[in-house]
Structure formats: structure tokens, C-alpha cells
Amino acid sequence: MSQTTLPIRRALISVSDKAGLLDLARALVAQGAEILSTGGSAKALRDAGVPVTEVSDYTGFPEILDGRVKTLVPKIHGGILGRRDLPAHVAQMHEHGIGPIDLVAVNLYPFEKTVASGADAETCIENIDIGGPALIRAAAKNHAHVVVLTDPAQYEGLIDALGNGGTTLDTRRFYAGAAYARTAAYDAAIAAWFAAQAQDAFPERFALAGQRAEILRYGENPHQQAAFYRDGSPRPGVATAVQVQGKALSYNNINDTDAAFEAVAEFDEPAVVIVKHANPCGVAVSSALTTAWDQALRCDPVSAFGGIVALNRPLDAATAEKISTIFTEVIVAPDAAEDAKALLARKKNLRLLLTGGLPDPTAAGTVVRSVAGGFLAQTRDNGRIAPEALKVVTKRKPTEQEMQDLIFAFRVAKHVKSNAIVYAKDRTTVGIGAGQMSRVDSARIAASKSGEAAKAAGQSAPLTQGSVAASDAFFPFADGLETIVAAGATAVIQPGGSIRDDEVIAAADAAGIAMVFTGMRHFRH
Known part of the structure; x- marks a missing residue:
């Protein structure tokens, strides 16, 4: 393929987003290009006085099925896909009266916006574009001879290229890559919607897309x-x-x-x-x-x-x-x-x-993380423990104030890197230990930082005195709990589930503190 600059003699424009449409069309007409268009795009051009030919008039085939079929015809796709450098293609195009189409400007039905608006299933399905992706993919495949535009933001660059006589191969290849990325993202959004409709959080093929x-x-x-x-x-x-x-x-x-x-x-x-x-x-x-x-x-x-x-x-x-x-x-x-x-x-x-609002911490969702050769996907940690679901496992029960602080501390621990220990008092954190390989180290670090904070505040006693503590996962041994007790905590909240739970509970009873189990872990790596 050479870097020969190719002029645009015939363009097909069919856009949902009309931004920049008239500027693009007028620039094409000024260079002598014929414009083919459909539906609302054709009307917008005609109303603005831009010469335009309806696709149905050009092909001799009417739009049918409520507009579902209008460009899916040989005269359009042959004009896009035909290779001008192959004599056999050129001869067949001539035989069937198919003229070459040098530019395709298409942006798709607003499926993503329709879904985001909360529209019903039928409306969403009707906003799945079929002809548009087919046109885009055809033009992108034949980018040696055709330029494809999928975003109004691309129009200015194309107009500049027209002023230089046409598009280069590098330009067409760039737009082709952007076109395939757009149709891939579009299909990913549709696949995600269908998976959501089927309540399938982890479909066999998981498509990711972003802008x-x-x-x-x-x-x-x-x-x-x-x-x-x-x-x-x-x-x-x-x-x-x-x-x-x-x-x-x-x-x-x-x-x-x-x-x-x-x-x-x-x-x-x-x-x-x-x-x-x-x-x-x-x-x-x-x-x-x-x-x-x-x-x-x-x-x-x-x-x-x-x-x-x-x-x-x-x-x-x-x-x-x-x-x-x-x-x-x-x-x-x-x-x-x-x-x-x-x-x-x-x-x-x-x-x-x-932000204009707050995220719902209880809402469902999917979290993705890349690894070598693939990625992990899991549902968002939207777990939340209600007070009535807590199980007191020690002889002493938490006071009402301790219970409020325990719930507060456990919600904070959910957002602290594991291993996580959070000390809290009066619904305020007074010590946080994060991301340690040992839970004991997290408890010690949190207590140490509490002492430093107390000194900065002009207090002699660590802030952890009289606090409660939360652990994001169970204590595998009693030493972590004993470190928390030594820091001055009077109550502990943890998931439970260790084979040594009895040992840990006994240590809590020996220290005279209260402890509750949540039955829910909050690892965060």
C-alpha cells in the first residue's frame, strides 16, 4: 500500500449525533463530493441546503422494516468493500452499477445512553444499531481505499485533510483503528446489557470497554x-x-x-x-x-x-x-x-x-483487576452487617455505645488494605493499621500511631484507651487480640471462623472485654 493521497468523490453519511454534520458535509461538497445519506441525516442536510441523495434513491431499494434495513444492500457495501487496485473488483463493480464510496461517516444509535436512562428492554433493543456497525467495519477493513469517521471530534481533521487533496494511508489506518475500537466498545456494552438481563455476572466471554x-x-x-x-x-x-x-x-x-x-x-x-x-x-x-x-x-x-x-x-x-x-x-x-x-x-x-451524588455502597457491581495473561472479576464488596446479625460470643456484651463504634469500625475496616485493624471511639478512628503480612503487626502499628497522635494532641494516654477495635478477618491466634487489649480496647468485632475461635474467645473473656462475630470477611488486597 502506498502513501498516495486519495480524494473523496462520494461519501455516505448516516449519523445519530448531528454535531458537526453540516461543516463536514459542506467541506465535502466544496471539494466536489457527492453525498449519500439516510433518514434524519438526509433531512438535516436538505433543510440546510446541502445537496444530498437519499440512499434509497441511489440504490433503488426502499427503506423497509421501520428503517431496520436501509444500507444493508450490495450497492452500498460493494461500493465500500470493492478494492480499486484489483481489476476483477473494478470490473464487477462496473458490471453491477456499483460506484465506489470513499468516505463513510457513521455514529451509532445511542444504545449506551438508552440503557443509562433506565429505558425498558424493548426500547434498548430498538437502539441496537445493525447497519451502522456493518458500514463502519466494512469501511475500516477497506481503509486502503476508504476513510471511516465514527466521532464528530474527527471531522475537523478530515476537513483539514480535504484541503490538502485528500487522505493518506496513515490517516485512514488511524481512523480504521478508532472505528474498530468503537464497534468493539459498542458490542461490549450490548453484551453487558444482555448479561445483566440474564443476571449472569460472569458470562463465558467478558468484554471490557472504556472511553x-x-x-x-x-x-x-x-x-x-x-x-x-x-x-x-x-x-x-x-x-x-x-x-x-x-x-x-x-x-x-x-x-x-x-x-x-x-x-x-x-x-x-x-x-x-x-x-x-x-x-x-x-x-x-x-x-x-x-x-x-x-x-x-x-x-x-x-x-x-x-x-x-x-x-x-x-x-x-x-x-x-x-x-x-x-x-x-x-x-x-x-x-x-x-x-x-x-x-x-x-x-x-x-x-x-x-460528583453530584454519592455511590450506593450496597449496590451490585463488578470489579476487575488485571493479572499476567488475563484478569480477575468479582462482584463489588457491598456487604453490610446489621446490628441484629451480630453474634456476641463473650461473657460480657458490648454497651450500646460500644456497639455503635464496633459497627462504625467494621465499616471502615472494609476500606482498609488487609490485614486491617481499626481502633475507633465515638464513631471516630483513633488508630488504623493497614496492609501488613501479620495481623499482630497491624494491631501494633495502629496502636503506635495512636500514641503519636495523642502526643500531637497534647494527651498523655494513647487515643486507643477505651476504644473498640475491628478486624477485617478472623484472628488465627489469640496474640492479635491480646495486642488489641494491651492497646486499651474494650470491645472487638471480627468475622470469626478460625479453628482457634475458642482460644480467642477465651482470651477475650480473660481480659474482660466484649467480642462480636459478624460472619462476614472484608479482605481488601
Whole structure:
């Protein structure tokens, strides 16, 4: 294949999204191209005074079956797929009166948007495009001779190419790749919808698709390349957020912000979550955001520096003022008051993200993680323990306040990397141990950080004195529980299920603390 520039003499345009349509068509006509079109596209062009030929007039075959069949005819697909460099193809096209089509501009029925709108099954099915993908794939396959456009954002580049006499092979190959990516994503969305209709979380073939939102400066480290993709899910979060201010988000910013916002959505009352490296370093629930911020910050003020702050209420000016006193990378909230925005505008590098809502922590969903040669898929951890489901296994029962703190701590532990130990008091974290190979080490680290936080707050006793503790998984031995008792905790919540549960329960009874089993584990790797 050569790099010969090819002019466009005949173009087929059939678009659902009419953005940029008239500019493209007028540029084509100005270069002497004939335009074929269908339905609403043809009407829009005709109404604007752009010369256009209806496909049905061109083919001599009417649109039938309520428009389901209009371009699926030999005269159209022959004009797209015919190779101009093969004499046999050229002869057959001439024999059957098939003229070459040099450009196909198609964007598809809005299936993804239809599904996202909550439309019924029949409406969704009627928005599955058949002719469009066939045209796109045909043009992309024959990109040696045909250019294919699938997005209005591509029109400007094509118009520029027309000014230079036509398209090069490199240009056509680029658009062909984008075309196949579009039809692959479209088919993936349809496959996912059918799987959801069948309540099949893990179909035999699992298709993933996303649309690139931006190229990031780098990945987790400067030597890694990275990009951010949106999958079209309506779940509120960093992918749906509007960035009000601040510099561009980094790979780590996006990852940490997602972790923080998912965690803060666990709580019904005003809550603040501070995250560092995808782990909460302070979480608090209170009657006011300002109080929740003070309490969350007290847990680990050192780690909070340069962290991500998530709120489950609109950000107010008083809370914004408090947060702005320390270096913060990102604040994410459902909304923000105008005076809060004005106040934070002084922090030029601080990113403020407004999501418009909160994710439902109990909603179903699928989480995917890549591994060498494949990927893992699992349902989202939407487990939540109700108080009546808890089983008291010790002689002493938790007090009402302890029970509230236990439930709070266990919800936080769900969002802490395993092995996770969370100390809490008055629905505020007072020590968090994350990501250790030993549960004992997590308990010790959390207690140690609690002592450091107490000193920073001018207190002599560690914050863990009189607290409760949550473990994301069972204690395999009593030593982890004994470490928690030594830190000053008076009650513990854990899944249970160890072969040494009796040993652990006996240790709790010997220490005079309360312990409850949830029967639910929250590993987070």
C-alpha cells in the first residue's frame, strides 16, 4: 500500500449525533463530493441546503422494516468493500452499477445512553444499531481505499485533510483503528446489557470497554505511562465528577480519590474520610462536617498531609477553611457552597471535585483487576452487617455505645488494605493499621500511631484507651487480640471462623472485654 493521497468523490453519511454534520458535509461538497445519506441525516442536510441523495434513491431499494434495513444492500457495501487496485473488483463493480464510496461517516444509535436512562428492554433493543456497525467495519477493513469517521471530534481533521487533496494511508489506518475500537466498545456494552438481563455476572466471554478521558502525565511512577478511561457507568465518583479547580489529576490522585469517596459513602450521617495511598488514615462521623473533620484529622495528622479528603455532604465554607489549613491534594464531595468554592480558589493547586451524588455502597457491581495473561472479576464488596446479625460470643456484651463504634469500625475496616485493624471511639478512628503480612503487626502499628497522635494532641494516654477495635478477618491466634487489649480496647468485632475461635474467645473473656462475630470477611488486597 502506498502513501498516495486519495480524494473523496462520494461519501455516505448516516449519523445519530448531528454535531458537526453540516461543516463536514459542506467541506465535502466544496471539494466536489457527492453525498449519500439516510433518514434524519438526509433531512438535516436538505433543510440546510446541502445537496444530498437519499440512499434509497441511489440504490433503488426502499427503506423497509421501520428503517431496520436501509444500507444493508450490495450497492452500498460493494461500493465500500470493492478494492480499486484489483481489476476483477473494478470490473464487477462496473458490471453491477456499483460506484465506489470513499468516505463513510457513521455514529451509532445511542444504545449506551438508552440503557443509562433506565429505558425498558424493548426500547434498548430498538437502539441496537445493525447497519451502522456493518458500514463502519466494512469501511475500516477497506481503509486502503476508504476513510471511516465514527466521532464528530474527527471531522475537523478530515476537513483539514480535504484541503490538502485528500487522505493518506496513515490517516485512514488511524481512523480504521478508532472505528474498530468503537464497534468493539459498542458490542461490549450490548453484551453487558444482555448479561445483566440474564443476571449472569460472569458470562463465558467478558468484554471490557472504556472511553479515554485523558492521557495522564505518568502512572504510579514517572517512568510509567498511564491514561484514565470512563466506562459509562452512572455510579457517582471521580469518573463522573466535575473538577472545579486545581491542576490535572494524577494516576495516584484518581486511585486515592476513588478509595476515599467509596469509603465516605458508607455513612448516613455527615462524615469525613482522609485517605493516603488508598488507605484511610482518618475517618469520623458527627452531626457537623467541621467536627467530623477535626476528629478525622486527629487520628493521624502526619499521614493526612498531602492526602485526599472525601465528604458525604456538600462542602461548606467553615469546613473548607479548616481543610485548607493543611496541604491537601484533592477534596471530593457531592457539591460545594459558593463561598466554599471562593475560599478554596486561593489554593490554586488544590483539586476540588464535585460528583453530584454519592455511590450506593450496597449496590451490585463488578470489579476487575488485571493479572499476567488475563484478569480477575468479582462482584463489588457491598456487604453490610446489621446490628441484629451480630453474634456476641463473650461473657460480657458490648454497651450500646460500644456497639455503635464496633459497627462504625467494621465499616471502615472494609476500606482498609488487609490485614486491617481499626481502633475507633465515638464513631471516630483513633488508630488504623493497614496492609501488613501479620495481623499482630497491624494491631501494633495502629496502636503506635495512636500514641503519636495523642502526643500531637497534647494527651498523655494513647487515643486507643477505651476504644473498640475491628478486624477485617478472623484472628488465627489469640496474640492479635491480646495486642488489641494491651492497646486499651474494650470491645472487638471480627468475622470469626478460625479453628482457634475458642482460644480467642477465651482470651477475650480473660481480659474482660466484649467480642462480636459478624460472619462476614472484608479482605481488601
